[in-house]
Amino acid sequence: MLEAPSSIAVTGRNGSGKSTFVKILAGVLGASSGSIHFLFDGVSLPNEQRRNYLGFVSPYLVLYDELSPVENLQTLSKIRSGIEAPMDEVNRVLQHVGLEDRKDDFLRTFSSGMLQRVKYALAILHRPALLILDEPTANLDDRGIAVVRQIVEEQKENGILIIATNDADEANWCEAKIELGQG
């Protein structure tokens, strides 16, 4: 059982199921056995409300490249909750990930590292109680990694952080570790 504030790294060999595990946690894959329960202030959270408390970043997450970062964040926030994120919040997260100068450019003009930063902006926009990062520093330069470290530390203070990674440094960001593929 994980309670806020806490952090856990999910490690394991290639093919051990790290990404599958975090997808199940995020609710995009169903579990073949077992169950996951989310409690918020001691009250069980229905599955359909889970997305409002959850942020997810991974290299295989794809956003809409014909839209700008602002359009992606505003549109997806409105699809999530029915309410468009305020512009000052959008600007806040884009500034946090270092993309305020490119906020109105189409994503198709972005590098892979910049795309990863937009995903972080989307993941933290609604200040999620649970943040899941699958290979958190993939495609990122040193500045990008520093941004991720900051996001990780902020999440560890107030919420729950789960990182799926093969990287020992990334795993050490968390208080606890579980290794998949072990008996």
Place this chain on the structure above:
Amino acid sequence: MNTVSASIALFIKDVRSELRTRYALNALLMFVVTSVSTILFALRSEQPGAQTFAGMFWVVVFFTAMSGLSRSFVAEAERGTTLVLQLVADSSVVLAGKLLANCALTLLLTTAVTILYLIVFPNFAIISVDIFVLTLVLGSLGFASAGTLLAAIIAKANVRGTLYPVLAFPVLIPLLMTVMNATTLALDGAPLIDAVTDLQVMAGYILVMTGGSFLLFEYVWND
């Protein structure tokens, strides 16, 4: 109300994306123009009757819709954006948003086919305008209501291109027969009362397909 506004946001996203990429719209309109032109060249000076016109009209609509309706989900799967929708959107929001987009698309297609038919076929005279407009609207909504769930199903398949019309045709037969009958009545100048049964069948079809889609979509959408 949040579900409604979220669904509308998804619909607006699809419209904006389509206007920026023109991914499907140009191809579909070209398909309509090509199909109608081919019929025109084949008919030459022949002037078919109302029933034949009705059949030709809905054949063009059917095959254009088969090309276009599946894009609502296949495009998300091909681009890899299905995951972000699964993360942020409730399944009912996804279905409602895509259904709105497909309704708009089919209404646009049927309107385009109507305009082209009126231009190129002098004998294509819509005498009972009320029957025709109601048939156009209900027929378009019927195509969209049946086609959206099927599009979500085939988006997960490996062989998407040929599967969609194969799955859709048996489901759409009742609607096709009804809209062709109602269109014939419209072209023959029948009074509205004569088309009431057909219009009721179309409305019932839309209700059944839409209701069934909302009940089943969650199992299709979530792995």
